[in-house]
Amino acid sequence: MAVTTAERAATPTKRRKNAFSDGQGTLAAILLSPTLLVMFIVTGIPIVMSVTESFFRKNDGIDPVTGAVKSGTDFVGIQNFTDIFAHPATVAGVFGSMDRLINAFLNTTVFTIVCVILETILGVIMALIMAKAFRGRGIVRASILVPWAIPTIVSAMMWKLIFNTSGVANKVLGLADNPILWLADNKYSQWAIITADVWKTAPFIGLLTLAGLQTIPAEVYEAAKVDGANAWQTFTKITLPMVKPALVVAVLFRTLDTLRMFDLPYGMIGPNKYSVETLSMFAYQEAQQTRYGQAAAYSIFLFFYIVLVAFLFVKLLGADVIGDEELRAVNAQRKRMKELHKKQAKATKAVRTTITSGGSAS
Amino acid sequence: MASKHSLGRLALSVLATSAVLASAACGSSSSAAGSSSAPADDSWNTKGPINYVQGKDTSGNVKSIIDKWNAANPNEKVSLIELSESADEQRAAMIKNAESKGASNYDVLSVDVVWTAEFAANGYLAEMPNVDTSGYLKAAVDSGTYFNKLYAFPSTSDGAMLYYRKDLLTAAGINAAPKTWDEMKADCAAVKAKGVTIDCYGGQFQKYEGLTCNFAEMVNSAGGEFLSADGKPTVNSDKAVAGVKWAVDAFNDGTIPKAALTWKEEESRKAFQDGKLLFLRNWPYVYSLANKTDGSSSVAGKFGVAPIPGLTGPGVSTLGGHNMGISKFTKNKGTALAFVKWWNSAENQKANTIATSNAPTWVALYTDPELTSKFEYLPVLKSSIDNAKARPKAVKYGDVTLAIQDAAYSALNGQAAPKAAMDSLQTKLEGLVK
Incomplete structure (x- = not known):
């Protein structure tokens, strides 16, 4: 279907100015408008409101006679952002003393990098196990997916018990006599969070990778066998490249998710613990102190960070999030047209061309 | 021109973050405080149905009190709104109600003493x-007062007590609870000399509001003060630092087990009930739970209570409790005020104390024979509350308590020397309390 549409789109007719339009643009716009409207209401308006909010700050001067707080908010421009550097609120985290936002930024980044790497490795291993045909596969698949099905705040409570001073973790590690205080506020707290997060979300990567694995035809593996490839070669030359589109999307989702991490550290270690405080936790704490302007500013900081990471992902790893083959074909066509036009301009003589090739849809 | 493709990408990232942003955008109503003019007197006569708002009713007694009121005042019905068990969430909900000018219809609020x-x-x-607040605990009345005006009516109070293992102390030949920290340490040594394996002292040292309470007791019991009489921070005085130093040393020499750095009320209660602690600093609620004979407590009948110890004499407890305030945005202020007064009458407070074991604010109840026979700890609690000091009264209390917790946790964890921690707390408080 994709190919036929692309071909139709590529067939030029005299009525239309745009060679790629199939004349259904208006209909498409009408059909899409309810979705766009909902998107605008649920994401557009809050974002605009947050951005506006971030330029204001609550008045916090106190009347010396009545003790009343002066009412209203002041427009402070980008001061909520610049104060991060101009008036840093220094806290002591695992990475030394620094501004609370920078500390939260580093925590978020470290959590994301470490967690996603570990989750990807474990997730792929899980997927490979789940893809094998063996007796009791259903049970193995179900049990691998259980951690992912448990609500995060519940797993936070669970791991809190495990990492309790007199909990299982210290006993298993043989530290019952000189226990590690995982739930205090130190580098061990970070590892407790990483452990819990990996446990909880490696199955997610496993599941998406499994879906990718199942699209690889058996013939390729048979061919590899005939050619005498060993298991490692089969994995690196066939499985990995062919599962890459699915895997990259899974990793992208996990990355964006981990950047927003909140409930696990909040539920397990608690608020205001600088060794595990993430950006969203910090923004939440600021909102709790009724500093909505600052909270909005920090949320926007996180927002741009996530947008940047998502952008880099799509550019560098070529994550195909949309997965629209038709669109890709049209874009390829458009690119060819552009080059053609350039050539024509260079030749400076009008040559009437007809595009015959369809999209390079695979 | 944005192609459809890049729009899609944008939409994806937008979706990914909108949840975070939305949470910040929620509280965006800008001005709320309004001019604080003197209350218009006629507004205090309006009567009608109201809502009473408090945290989750764990005692189960609130409903019956309200039923009693409703039976007597059918035209001024009170409905109960229960909020979360978490104090932070209660505070957030009450702020939301006020910032939206009473949109949640909260009329009478159960206000923690530090929110006043x-x-x-x-x-x-x-x-x-x-x-008229005569007859109520002075400290409790003061906790509901701001700039010499009463904003919240004293309802329940709270003070810390020292729970101690009477059986072990008696076996070691000690007949009285320790009055100073050094006595407490000596008692521990005496008990351990008898071959008992037990940790000495425990409190609430996890990083949360309980740490502020415990830390304030360390400072105040050593003769230090957070704020001087004229409201200036004085946390790096020699006396205050001496209190902190005692606590730090106690962690270092094992008087307080390291695990206490992760304890809140319940964890420390459990350690005491399991027989792992000789001395425990906690609130009165522990008394009945630790005396339970259903097997949940291994120390039932084996412990006593005493005022908390200090550096050179009796310690100074941190004042807790809840007061009842009336929302500025409520319509039926007359009913609200009558309800608050009725709820906190001597008779109702007595009934409530019997049902919930909350500390009353009506002074005479502490010597009421019926109550003292049921709650033997009441005289101890009375002396604890009489000596108690309130936490700093600050509009930005959230920042103040966090600054205190930062200093306390870094000192107790050994990341900062006591003096250095208190110096940096002094600087922070000077910026916060003006």
Whole structure:
């Protein structure tokens, strides 16, 4: 279907100015408008409101006679952002003393990098196990997916018990006599969070990778066998490249998710613990102190960070999030047209061309 | 021109973050405080149905009190709104109600003693007119007062007590509870000399509001003060630092087990009930739970209570409790005020104390024979509350308590020397309390 549409789109007719339009643009716009409207209401308006909010700050001067707080908010421009550097609120985290936002930024980044790497490795291993045909596969698949099905705040409570001073973790590690205080506020707290997060979300990567694995035809593996490839070669030359589109999307989702991490550290270690405080936790704490302007500013900081990471992902790893083959074909066509036009301009003589090739849809 | 493709990408990232942003955008109503003019007197006569708001009713007794009121006042019905068990969430819900000018219809609020300044200064609570507070605990009345005006009526109070293992102390030949920290340490040594394996002292040292309470007791019991009489921070005085130093040394020499750095009320209660602690600093609620004979407590009948010890004499407890405030945005202020007074009458407080074991604010109840026979700890609690000091009254209390917790946790964890921690706390408080 994709190919036929692309071909139709590529067939030029005299009525239309745009060679790629199939004349259904208006209909498409009408059909899409309810979705766009909902998107605008649920994401557009809050974002605009947050951005506006971030330029204001609550008045916090106190009347010396009545003790009343002066009412209203002041427009402070980008001061909520610049104060991060101009008036840093220094806290002591695992990475030394620094501004609370920078500390939260580093925590978020470290959590994301470490967690996603570990989750990807474990997730792929899980997927490979789940893809094998063996007796009791259903049970193995179900049990691998259980951690992912448990609500995060519940797993936070669970791991809190495990990492309790007199909990299982210290006993298993043989530290019952000189226990590690995982739930205090130190580098061990970070590892407790990483452990819990990996446990909880490696199955997610496993599941998406499994879906990718199942699209690889058996013939390729048979061919590899005939050619005498060993298991490692089969994995690196066939499985990995062919599962890459699915895997990259899974990793992208996990990355964006981990950047927003909140409930696990909040539920397990608690608020205001600088060794595990993430950006969203910090923004939440600021909102709790009724500093909505600052909270909005920090949320926007996180927002741009996530947008940047998502952008880099799509550019560098070529994550195909949309997965629209038709669109890709049209874009390829458009690119060819552009080059053609350039050539024509260079030749400076009008040559009437007809595009015959369809999209390079695979 | 944005192609459809890049729009899609944008939409994806937008979706990914909108949840975070939305949470910040929620509280965006800008001005709330309003001018705090004197209360218009006629507004205190309006009567009608109201809502009473408090945290989750764990005692199960609130409903029956309200039923009693409703039976007597059918035209001024009170409905109960229960909020979360978490104090932070209660506070957030009450602020939301006020910032939206009473959209949640909260009329009478159960206000933690440390919220009074913030709620009063921001104009969330109505100033109470001509209310007679004689006969109530002075400390409790003061905790509901801001700039010499009463914003919240004293309802329940709270003070810390020292729970001690009477059986073990008697076996070691000690007949009285320790009055100073050094005595307490000596008692521990004496008990351990008898071959008992037990940790000495425990409190609530996890990083949360309980740490502020415990830390304040360390400072105040050593003769230090957070704020001087004229409201200036004085946390790096020699006496205050001496209190902190004692606590730090106690962690270092094992008097307080390291695990206490992760304890809240319940964890420390459990350690005491399991027989792992000789001395425990905790609130009165522990008394009945630790005396349970259903097997949940291994120390039932084996412990006693005493005022908390200090550096050179009896310690100074941190004042806790809840007061009842009236929202500035409530329509039926007359009913609200009558309900608050009725709820906290001597008779109702007595019934409530029997049902919930909350500490009353009506002074005479502490010597009421019926109550003292049921709650043997009441005289101890009375002396604890009489000596108790309130936590700093600050509009930005959230920042103040976090600054205190930062200093306390870094000192107790050994990341900062006591003096250095208190110096940096002094600097922070000077910026916060003006």
